[in-house]
Amino acid sequence: MTGGRDNDSKGPNGATGPSTSYGQHIQWVLQHHKRLQHLTKTNESDAAVTLQGDQLTLADLVAASQYKVRCQVTKDKSVLDTVDASVSFLARQLEEGVEIYGINTGFGGSADTRTSQTVDLQKSLVQSLQTGILLPSEVGVGSEEEEAMSGRRHSLPRRTVRGAMAGRCNSLLRGHSAVRQEVIETMVQMLNDDLIPVVPLRGSISASGDLMPLAYIAGSLEGNPGIYISCPTKDGRKILPSNEAFHQAGITPLTLGPKEGLGIANGTIVSGAVAALGLHETQYLALLTQALTGMCTEAMRGTVDNQHPFIAAARPHVGQIEAAANITRFLRGSKFATTSHLLGAKTGGLAQDRYALRTASQWIAPYLEDLQLAAQQLETELNSTTDNPLIDVQNGHVHHGGNFQATSVTSATEKTRLSLQMLGKLMFAQSSELINPMLNGDLPPNLSFDDPSLSFTFKGIDINMAAYMSELGFLANPVSSHVQSAEMHNQAVNSLALISARYTLDAVEVVSMMASAHLYACCQALDLQAMHDTIRETIQSATKGTIRDLFQPLLDKNELEEVVSITSKAIGHGLKEAKTKDLQDQSAAAADATIAPLFAVFSNIDKSDEVKTKLFTGITAWKDQCAKFVASSVTNTRLLFASSAETITPTYLSHGSKKLYHFVRNELQVPLHKGLVEHPTTDTPSAEGIKVDAGDRYLIGKQISTIYHALRSGRIHDVLVESLL
Missing domain, CATH: 1.10.275.10 (Fumarase/aspartase (N-terminal domain))
Known part of the structure; x- marks a missing residue:
């Protein structure tokens, strides 16, 4: 049912249904999810398997x-x-x-x-x-x-x-x-x-x-x-x-x-049961990888154009078409993700997003297809006779065969585990880009809320992700290639399905850890982007007022607007260039960044020498005031977000990110990380006066563990599905 083109399609469990705009993989998950909800969440006393x-x-x-x-x-x-x-x-x-x-x-x-x-x-x-x-x-x-x-x-x-x-x-x-x-x-x-x-x-x-x-x-x-x-x-x-x-x-x-x-x-049912439990969680992790790609696109201010249907149609793998459509639906309504390429607006910095965002649908595509085949194989196995000998009552025969050879289970688990490795690798790449100050655009180093000299919030997560990825890469190795002859050489070929299934559950565990950390980081980054926009708007307003106070008698309306535009851009550039510095030094650097542009624009303005002298003289006063209002804008906005981020940030977010963000912030009560003041043994407020009550200070790992538990228990599944529809 890719792209809604089929009139009557079958999912992996053979169910038929009308055409929709959803792809084959997510339709299978929806059907699986609906059945599971019926059995586990209804109040019907007769609900039973x-x-x-x-x-x-x-x-x-x-x-x-x-x-x-x-x-x-x-x-x-x-x-x-x-x-x-x-x-x-x-x-x-x-x-x-x-x-x-x-x-x-x-x-x-x-x-x-x-x-x-x-x-x-x-x-x-x-x-x-x-x-x-x-x-x-x-x-x-x-x-x-x-x-x-x-x-x-x-x-x-x-x-x-x-x-x-x-x-x-x-x-x-x-x-x-x-x-x-x-x-x-x-x-x-x-x-x-x-x-x-x-x-x-x-x-x-x-x-x-x-x-x-x-x-x-x-x-x-x-x-x-x-x-x-x-x-x-x-x-x-x-x-x-x-x-x-x-x-x-x-x-x-x-x-x-x-x-x-x-x-x-x-x-074969022991390996089949382990495989089924692993595949069950992997199907949701495949959805979560697509959702996190959407969240990370917003957090990095990437472009929705990466998933444009024309791109997918030009290379019409059903998995790619589906992943692109899922991520696009997730991102609808975003104020952070752009359509810059189509509008011709993305002219600064990289001309296109890096691979972890730009090629996400292509990366995910074949594994959605593999997971569907794995589901088909396992459901067939669950409804098979895997015994020997077999009794054929109708024809009066006893058949000696080998239906107990669990190679189909092994095939399903090897595909599942490789899918997990590839999904985990994509999360790892996105997370690394999100945290690295050399790659994350306007975001601060280590996604720190406070000054970077004493706050390294997500640095440890970056290291954790590398550890998880290394273990996951090891787990992705095939088990089926390690067969040994057994039982007097009677079992000269054997599937090793249970071993493969067990390692697949280990891979599920590792990828769930990666996904939990990445989701936590994405929520932090979205808060910081919303805070960045609020700071930018506050600074722009202060810039306009200060420029008018200092230069309005000397410049006409158009000239004032040009100066405001040039200085606002220079402040933004200065803040970005100095983002590894603490606030006071960063504010001074932002003010310094405006001097050369002001000298250039004043030099080119057609004014008398007397007026130009006054303009140049005013630059010194401007620089002092600029550094002060930049610092106060950041300070006041930090105070605002420390208490109200969960109500402000959602106004910027897409359909999908809003749902996952709300789940983390409101349902799980995992808040914006405010820096060193969150440390359980720190009683000193931040420079802005931000303080976290002792009972609300938690380890970073504890917050990620809360998300992890919600993921492994299935508590996140409802909101995850809704985010992609």
């Missing part, structure tokens, strides 16, 4: 895993009958003495063994796979000292395990795995009671599915006391052996029937 084998969306999985939305097994009789039929078919095959892999044979490279003890064989399977490493503290029997030995946890996050359980139930309901309804219903009950097995983080190569982690879920269903479950209590959470957890919850442990251990363990 229905599992039926072929309709599970990424939003459903995220709702069930991250937001703990209730799951329910479909009541569709045809679906449930198919599940029962697969169990009955397998039982008949065993009665007839049919040899079936993993049911009465060994596994993998040991499939040359045979047994008639089918129930014990399933126990043997999960026993051989429950080999992961967990710290004692992670299973409730140790202290935090053990955890400190490694510096990080060895277990999967609970939300990931929730997603894996929901997704595995969905796959088993397809009726190809001969797993009983009772097993599926028990797993769903565990989800809804928030009884989540403790599952090791590492040890899966995602070849015959995610065998090891899923074996821990299978073990919990057995009530295995060696498998632990995280249980909710009135005092928080408690880790219990699964048999005790089941006893407290009133759940009867199960004996896994023929193929049920294999049917649970032989799936």
Whole structure:
């Protein structure tokens, strides 16, 4: 649906809809966002994720895993009958003495063994796979000292395990795995009671599915006391052996029937769930990158023309057309972003914006397209049977294949992680330009609100961004190129999907940090640009009054206007050139910058020698008064913005920036950073008399952390979507 040219288009989850002016990627996000809101924000008591084998969306999985939305097994009789039929078919095959892999044979490279003890064989399977490493503290029997030995946890996050359980139930309901309804219903009950097995983080190569982690879920269903479950209590959470957890919850442990251990363990859903959670956040980070490009364009007084539709149409990649349109919509109504090229007005300084702004839509474009394909791949995977062997009841066959090879998940995660690296690189480039006084135009060094000799506000953020970018660049390396042969060379090729998905979540974390810091910097820069305009207007008014007082008897109206224009420009140029100096020196430099232009204009005016002498003599008085009113203009404006920036700045902003700025300043209560007076141990007011109450002084990192939490929790998603529409 790029540019509104298609009459009937399909998003990655197959939904059709009427044509709009929105591109394919943002339409997918809107549909995903709407579904997630329905499941998580409505007051409907019956809001639930229905599992039926072929309709599970990424939003459903995220709702069930991250937001703990209730799951329910479909009541569709045809679906449930198919599940029962697969169990009955397998039982008949065993009665007839049919040899079936993993049911009465060994596994993998040991499939040359045979047994008639089918129930014990399933126990043997999960026993051989429950080999992961967990710290004692992670299973409730140790202290935090053990955890400190490694510096990080060895277990999967609970939300990931929730997603894996929901997704595995969905796959088993397809009726190809001969797993009983009772097993599926028990797993769903565990989800809804928030009884989540403790599952090791590492040890899966995602070849015959995610065998090891899923074996821990299978073990919990057995009530295995060696498998632990995280249980909710009135005092928080408690880790219990699964048999005790089941006893407290009133759940009867199960004996896994023929193929049920294999049917649970032989799936790609652990890597699929991690990948889905990573892609979910990445889709919003892709939107945020476009929004931040708009904010940074305003903060740098760049041009909207960078995203002109003619440019995109001349190179009609659907992602580029969409990104350009999204950023343009975001920027509508801005008083900072110009249309200078079309109007022929941008004649000073750079003739065009630097690459981080000018080529943003071209940079973002292919990754919007990649993220759409990744979504298609993962939603297909969520609604697939990733087991072996497969039961084909209708045709009476048992198929031995390799649907558990999770390469499609790996493909999706590698694209997602590379997209994150490229989005992060764009933010890094924009942030560096925004903070660097050599590149940021009229903005002060380090985006400092107060004098630069004792205020280096965003310098540390500039360093942080370099650290984040370096780590992100490392994470972007492909995992799929590191495959090792495994399991008696039976698994000679393996997808490494879970490893890739885990690193993708790490990349999500890093890019979210970068985006939070960049958003904080953009809001600061927008305040400073609004303050700059207010200072400029105040100085211009003072310039006009002072010039008239000093020279009105000597010059006519047109000459006075010319002098006012020349001196105002000179003051602006002087302030910019001296922006690394403190206010008094900067004001003096601004006044000095007007002397040569005044001498030039007075020399060329057709006046008598007597008048010219008076004009030249007046320059000294002008210089003294100019330095004073420049300093007072800056001081008074700083005082004004210290108390009222959040009400003044939005009057300058675009549709999109206004929404994000309001979210940061008003909803999150993250204010304009006022400099050294914000430091928690500083009790001295600034030179202008600005003081911040002790209870309101926070570390810069704390303010960015507030934004980060709002981003990772999804709290920012509504306003982010609205900013681009």
